[in-house]
Amino acid sequence: MLPRTYESQNCSVARALEVVGDRWTLLIVRSAFQGVRRFDDFQDALGVARNVLTDRLTRLCAEGVLRRVRYQERPDRFEYRLTRKGVELWPAVMSLLLWGDRHYAPAGPPALITHRGCGGRLTARLTCDACGAALGPNDVEGRPGPGA
Structure with missing residues (x-):
């Protein structure tokens, strides 16, 4: 696995790729631009494994590219919306x-x-x-x- 730090490089491309350089991550962002918002809809649209989707959505939220918004209580259900940072992609x-x-x-x-x-x-x-x-x-x- 490649390191996530770049002590020997001062490269914004490398740093950006650490956030969106994975195939599934970029396809999730593309789907968000197409109006996909909910976990099951991402999964249906992309055919990505649920654990991979969970991981990528969690990372995109942690990076501020997407945000989780509750759309239902009991049980809690969330959708994922692009942030300003996400729209800039x-x-x-x-x-x-x-x-x-x-x-x-x-x-x-x-x-x-x-x-x-x-x-x-x-x-x-x-x-x-x-x-x-x-x-x-x-x-x-x-x-x-x-x-x-």
Whole structure:
């Protein structure tokens, strides 16, 4: 296992990867951007083992990327919501998505990220290709693409 400290490096990429560099962690964050909030819904959407999901959600909460919010009492039930820190991951997640579309989607993008305002597509600059608006997570929606 790699150490979690970087005495010999002063590298923000390495430190950030300690939080979100795991496959399941980043897919949980992606799912949160898609509106998934509850444990069972994450588990259904991702097919991740429950113990792995528990571990990753706990870590994301401890790191301040997600927060647990009670939505039911007796029994207590919680959902997971992105924090400001979590929302700030949106450009990184979208950049990875677009990079994956370019290099690993031979049949075309599995999902199209479109501007809710006009239907234009998300660009690498996180703008709308139709109207030029700067886009954030609340400005877009996903729909099946040709590679779905």
